[in-house]
Amino acid sequence: MLGVSHALSGAALGLAVVGLVPGFEENGESAGGVLTFAAVCAGAALLPDLDHPSSTVTRRFAAASWLASHAVRPLSRLVYDLTRGRRDTGRGSHRGLTHTVVGAVLLGLALNLASARFGTPVLVGTLFVCLALAIKGLDALVPGPPSLVIAAGLTYAVEHFVPGGTAATAGWLGTAVTLGMVVHSVGDAVTESGAPLLWPVRIRQRHWYPVGSPRPLRFRTGGKVEAWLVAPALTLAVFLLVAFVVPGVAPVLLAVRAQVEGLIAGG
DSSP, X not given: OXXXXXXXXXXXXXXXXXXXXXXXXXXXXXXXXXXXXXXXHHHHTTGGGGGSTTSHHHHHTHHHHHHHHHHXXXXXXXXXXXXXXXXXXXXXXXXXXXXXXXXXXXXXXXXXXXXXXXXXXXXXXXXXXXXHHHHHHGGGTSOOSOHHHHHHHHHHHHHHHSTTGGGGGGGTHHHHHHHHHHHHHHHHHTBSSOBOTTTTSOBTTBTTOOBOSOGGGOXXXXXXXXXXXXXXXXXXXXXXXXXXXXXXXXXXXXXXXXXXXHHHHHO
């Protein structure tokens, strides 16, 4: 899928997890906490494509992301070569390790360990990166000023205005990144190429089997189905989840509805 669809799916999953999954209710104490969790999921939903030389995430942070991509791709290829099955025929550099559940979980755990060891710098850095990616991913819907500037401002806002600041993200930051990466791969699994989500599970003599939806339900990345059905549906899902999950939004919408109905009745 395209970056905008990945970002939307990440945001939708983040909102759904905070609102519906037991154990995440503490993140729903403030609107800022809910939106921060969803934004991190949205940005992390672009991270798996760090294994592609021309992806949004590879180009987003200039030399830093370029170097990261050129580290990830050989690592992914090495893991692929070491674990490939008899019928695995790809190269493993794109849609490889970063597109697996195991890879997503490992990165989430690494972030949790790093934040526990080094604290604020890791939390702030990860938050900034994910916010910048989320904004860039959604740029196709809401174009505006440079995403890095906005991300820096939002990171500052989280630190100073969201209850607990960036320190409050320590308990869930790695989880949010993992969720975003997994939903990215699920999104790729419904395209024509599929994704090796279940590596290293052996399927049909392949450890890197491209898991996918039934062929008739797959669509081409950037095609009409994604542009006219998938992206609009994800956008609608995000708006609905914001209305029902983010504290304070539903009462405002109900009040607006009452005002509109009153104006119509009075007119």
